[in-house]
Amino acid sequence: xxxxxxxxxxxxxxxxxxxxxxxxxxxxxxxxxxxxxxxxxxxxxxxxxxxxxxxxxxxxxxxxxxxxxxxxxxxxxxxxxxxxxxxxxxxxxxxxxxxxxxxxxxxxxxxxxxxxxxxxxxxxxxxxxxxxxxxxxxxxxxxxxxxxxxxxxxxxxxxxxxxxxxxxxxxxxxxxxxxxxxxxxxxxxxxxxxxxxxxxxxxxxxxxxxxx
Amino acid sequence: xxxxxxxxxxxxxxxxxxxxxxxxxxxxxxxxxxxxxxxxxxxxxxxxxxxxxxxxxxxxxxxxxxxxxxxxxxxxxxxxxxxxxxxxxxxxxxxxxxxxxxxxxxxxxxxxxxxxxxxxxxxxxxxxxxxxxxxxxxxxxxxxxxxxxxxxxxxxxxxxxxxxxxxxxxxxxxxxxxxxxxxxxxxxxxxxxxxxxxxxxxxxxxxxxxxxxxxxxxxx
Numbered sequence: 248x249x250x251x252x253x254x255x256x257x258x259x260x261x262x263x264x265x266x267x268x269x270x271x272x273x274x275x276x277x278x279x280x281x282x283x284x285x286x287x288x289x290x291x292x293x294x295x296x297x298x299x300x301x302x303x304x305x306x307x308x309x310x311x312x313x314x315x316x317x318x319x320x321x322x323x324x325x326x327x328x329x330x331x332x333x334x335x336x337x338x339x340x341x342x343x344x345x346x347x348x349x350x351x352x353x354x355x356x357x358x359x360x361x362x363x364x365x366x367x368x369x370x371x372x373x374x375x376x377x378x379x380x381x382x383x384x385x386x387x388x389x390x391x392x393x394x395x396x397x398x399x400x401x402x403x404x405x406x407x408x409x410x411x412x413x414x415x416x417x418x419x420x421x422x423x424x425x426x427x428x429x430x431x432x433x434x435x436x437x438x439x440x441x442x443x444x445x446x447x448x449x450x451x452x453x454x455x456x457x458x459x
Numbered sequence: 460x461x462x463x464x465x466x467x468x469x470x471x472x473x474x475x476x477x478x479x480x481x482x483x484x485x486x487x488x489x490x491x492x493x494x495x496x497x498x499x500x501x502x503x504x505x506x507x508x509x510x511x512x513x514x515x516x517x518x519x520x521x522x523x524x525x526x527x528x529x530x531x532x533x534x535x536x537x538x539x540x541x542x543x544x545x546x547x548x549x550x551x552x553x554x555x556x557x558x559x560x561x562x563x564x565x566x567x568x569x570x571x572x573x574x575x576x577x578x579x580x581x582x583x584x585x586x587x588x589x590x591x592x593x594x595x596x597x598x599x600x601x602x603x604x605x606x607x608x609x610x611x612x613x614x615x616x617x618x619x620x621x622x623x624x625x626x627x628x629x630x631x632x633x634x635x636x637x638x639x640x641x642x643x644x645x646x647x648x649x650x651x652x653x654x655x656x657x658x659x660x661x662x663x664x665x666x667x668x669x670x671x672x673x674x675x676x677x678x679x
Contacts, residue, residue: 269488272532274553276495278545281555284502284562290494292572298483342579360467360612362511376477378527384469387667396475406664413610414646414670415582416626
């Protein structure tokens, strides 16, 4: 499960091989376990859940369904929490979902300037850049410049709407369906949907870019 | 509070620098720290709002110099102390030096992880009140600078915006973070034009929407 990081492995190495912070985390886990507050197998299960059960492929399935099924898109607009849960994605940091659709006139982008709010059930845990000061500071002030940094250059007349996740509402951007995939089924469409396209810092792949 | 966490509009942090093919965690200690925090939160029974505020109470210098999971580690110790779940000596040594304290929440067991994580805890609460504002209303965000937790960021205070959506009657973090109970209030998505936030030099085709509670707003 843990894979890699043999220099920093939790179970197999002498304390002298661990970084100071790794030692402090290990001490904390030992203390909390000894006190009976936490159960190490539950920690293993948590790690496994967030490394294997949630991630952007969940959101990609939601977007691909929305691209393929007008009734599902209507449901997603009306009650994104329920529409997303119908595909099996629900949970913490996703109890109040809102889907925001990109159009030719408006591009949506999501940030959490105050912390790291992110829709876990559909995108998994956020990448480091999403939680870090450069993105959190500039996304609201210079969204067009931020997008350009991600390689997304939009016409100046395209409105950019930034969603600052200041409450427990979590946003999923529904990007525009790329041209050239008209006869693709949902599973194949999902391969075009990148994580960044659902945060709004990217665009979906176009047919030919995806491995499908 | 106007802490080091309230980053919207600050300058000088440099490029965003996304990492290609980024792993979920970058080191084993990050994996363990993430899981310790989740499991300790279940046992301690404190709300997410309090956990966020613990991070915010770091000095701005410390907040900005720590990595994400370093912040979690610093806050974990602070919260254990504040809830009487461990002593400073115990946290420093990693050894229990006395009996455990009673926990307000419940110990998370492995079998409960997947079902628990897949069950969202809604922040909305039942009410017989009606929202003060309607979709399309012009509102002004209050110019407030509370010493405690608030979800109204500095950059968006004292600005005129438009109610886009009524999110619901929701737990109010500004109270809940401080042990004052859930104190639910109506929450709204309020959009504010770029020029209203940043002045006449702002890109005219940009706007920001924030999810704000009624005490953050007044009629405009």
